[in-house]
Amino acid sequence: MAGTQYRGSEIKDVDQFIKDAQGLESEREREIGQHIGYRYDVNLVPDYARLTPFLRKYMEVMGWDDLNWLEDVHMGYEEGHAAVFDRNANGWIRVPDSIALPDNQQDRDMIARELLIKFQMSDRHPLVSLRKAYMKF
């Protein structure tokens, strides 16, 4: 019966969803033609030994002792590409192919956090236009 057991596949390799964009590994995933669940470990806590200088500076500017909300930001994989989910734009933002991906998820997550902050704070972000169009006060 539906919904009585986890029927997705396990994440085994950091490049799994770059090599296999569809991610149809389990029997159920093949049956429905849809990947079940996230393509990365949403519960992975950051390794602070891998902080980048930019992220250290961001924490200092904000007056935080740690990464704060960025602890929940990870590098994900959509359509066979590395991407980061931007909650402010409610969509996946693609990581350019020119950026070399490290061989482990912790370092990739640090890159994801840095890219996301730079994008959210830039004039390119969709929120800038949204504010112009819809801000009431």
Next chain:
Amino acid sequence: MASVSDARLREMAQEERAHALGMTTEQLTGRSMFIEFDPEAEERFTYPWAPEVDFNKRTEFDSSEMSSTEVNQEIRRLMAEGFGTIVIQNPRGKHSVGVGILSRLNLIVEGSLGYFATGLIDGPNVRINGRVGWSCGENMMSGTIVVAKNAGSTFGAALRGGDLVCMGSVGSRTGIDMKGGTIIVGGDTGAFSGFMMQRGRMIVCGNAGKNLGDSMYDGTIYVGGEIRELGVDAVPAELNDLDRAWLRRKLIQYGLLPERGVDHFTKIVAGKQLWNYDNLEPSEKKLIL
């Protein structure tokens, strides 16, 4: 669009303005991955519209004769003047104080607040030297909130990010529907804490009431005391070294590390038995029913 001036945009009706800026009301399906990061983007740490504030520039005001709206407007006015540390005196349990602050700020409240205290914030560091009512930090995006005494129910409802800390005990349904961030409770938490939790982490140093983590889809709950009863699909998991290091660091940060450390904490995660995400579910259910 860059070709339309701000002056011209101001003259337009809202719908016309939205179209001129390239926005449409069509379905968003398939529009993900439309945008690519710019590897050459400049280093910026605050939103383009955020006021320039200086943490060393401090002020305070007495809110005893002000309405909640007036208090919130005064905070905005002071931030626009560059004050980075604002102290609110005599809050007298007002509701919805300090909501919607979307930039860096040190906000100190000398007293207790009512419901929906400092909700919808994105960036500030808040210290409330008193108690709070229901739904403190509701929909918080980032920043820190530290409540010195106890808090009411639905503490951190729909939390998206940031650290929400209560040094005392909290009511029921703590972190209901939370989608990220960290909730830390120094004392006990009531029934149905972590109900429908989807992401993020919760630390309870004391005991947890019944139905902990009921219907949680993802995320992690750490409990230092006793759990009266686990909810549907909430299951124990092994505490690993990364968990221990993270727990120790977070609890030291807020002065809540127990004398016996963190090894005794129980870790609770989703059993993932309720994951009904696939397209065939509705038609299968129809067949069964």
